[in-house]
Amino acid sequence: ATPLSVMVGTGKGARAGILIRSAEALETAHKLDTVVLDKTGTITAGKPVLTDVHPISGFDRTALLQLVAGAEADSEHPLAQAIVTGVRDRGLRPPMATGFDSVTGKGVQATVDGRAVLVGTARLLNDAGIDTAALTPVAADLSAEGKTPVLAAVDGRPAGVLAVADTLKADSATAITALEHLGVDVVMLTGDDARTAAAIAAQVGIGRVLAEVLPEHKADEIRRLQGEGRCVGMVGDGINDAPALAAADVGLAIGTGTDVAIEAADITLISGSLGGVVTAIRLSRATMRNIR
Ligand code: ADP
Ligand code: MG
Numbered sequence: 001a002t003p004l005s006v007m008v009g010t011g012k013g014a015r016a017g018i019l020i021r022s023a024e025a026l027e028t029a030h031k032l033d034t035v036v037l038d039k040t041g042t043i044t045a046g047k048p049v050l051t052d053v054h055p056i057s058g059f060d061r062t063a064l065l066q067l068v069a070g071a072e073a074d075s076e077h078p079l080a081q082a083i084v085t086g087v088r089d090r091g092l093r094p095p096m097a098t099g100f101d102s103v104t105g106k107g108v109q110a111t112v113d114g115r116a117v118l119v120g121t122a123r124l125l126n127d128a129g130i131d132t133a134a135l136t137p138v139a140a141d142l143s144a145e146g147k148t149p150v151l152a153a154v155d156g157r158p159a160g161v162l163a164v165a166d167t168l169k170a171d172s173a174t175a176i177t178a179l180e181h182l183g184v185d186v187v188m189l190t191g192d193d194a195r196t197a198a199a200i201a202a203q204v205g206i207g208r209v210l211a212e213v214l215p216e217h218k219a220d221e222i223r224r225l226q227g228e229g230r231c232v233g234m235v236g237d238g239i240n241d242a243p244a245l246a247a248a249d250v251g252l253a254i255g256t257g258t259d260v261a262i263e264a265a266d267i268t269l270i271s272g273s274l275g276g277v278v279t280a281i282r283l284s285r286a287t288m289r290n291i292r
Helices: 003-015 023-031 039-043 061-072 078-089 122-127 136-144 172-181 194-204 215-227 239-247 259-264 275-290
Strands: 018-020 034-038 049-055 097-103 107-112 115-120 148-154 157-165 185-189 208-210 232-236 250-254 267-269
Touching (some): 003 018, 003 023, 003 275, 023 250, 023 275, 034 215, 039 185, 039 194, 039 232, 049 061, 049 078, 061 097, 061 107, 078 148, 078 157, 115 122, 122 148, 136 148, 136 157, 172 185, 172 275, 185 215, 215 232, 215 239, 232 239, 239 250, 250 259, 250 275
Parallel strands (some): 034 185, 232 250
Antiparallel strands (some): 097 107
């Protein structure tokens, strides 16, 4: 495109709350045939709330809440913050933990009140040699509702399942429909549980879901789609999304997300609404039409 048409397009974008970092991004966006959306904080509001607490039979409910919150207190993950807040709201005070360690994309471990506590995905517990069969049915019911199940083990034994739920952003479903109308395939990419992801995808009309993807593998999924000959846009908000945003043909960061994501992206959607993705593609198409 000519420098003038790029200036005009960039200016229109800025007025619509879409910050375009380079002429190349504005020029490439019209070719996008696939848009990959992170789930938490991108399709959903990213403000999860503790909704369910299911101790295993015989395990004290208060003890479960205390131990889990103690282990999560040092984690910066939004799920951890939801759990700690939810436990405090129930009038409990999380005890101090020692030996805290976070396992990226899986959960946390710590010693709380002298007990070894593991909190996170089934994979986290299984990796530690813990049989999660007693927790699986409850976790499956919660994820079928679109909630994220959080499994807990204490001293090497399953102790219970908590659930955390997030709300959809108001215009996510509308924006996804608009992308499909533009002829763009929409894919969800998330580290979250496969059933939870499928339930959320169904609510917003996304047919293709890549779930339980570890943070270090998100960029590989982008490259795999590019290997299918696709021109791929990636939309994300988290530190975890930064490599995928950089790998995509056009990376779009949610403006309310982390600085790391914004720095890795080509375009920033100030309001954080997915409608910005639709506007960016339309703007790019209009810009490229004008110069031909
Ligand atoms: P997302 O792609 O949704 O941002 P992450 O890659 O950060 O998710 O995490 C993937 C999954 O790992 C979460 O959905 C959750 O099940 C589990 N997990 C990660 N961190 C924690 C934590 N601090 N506490 C409990 N579970 C966690
Ligand atoms: Mg996210």
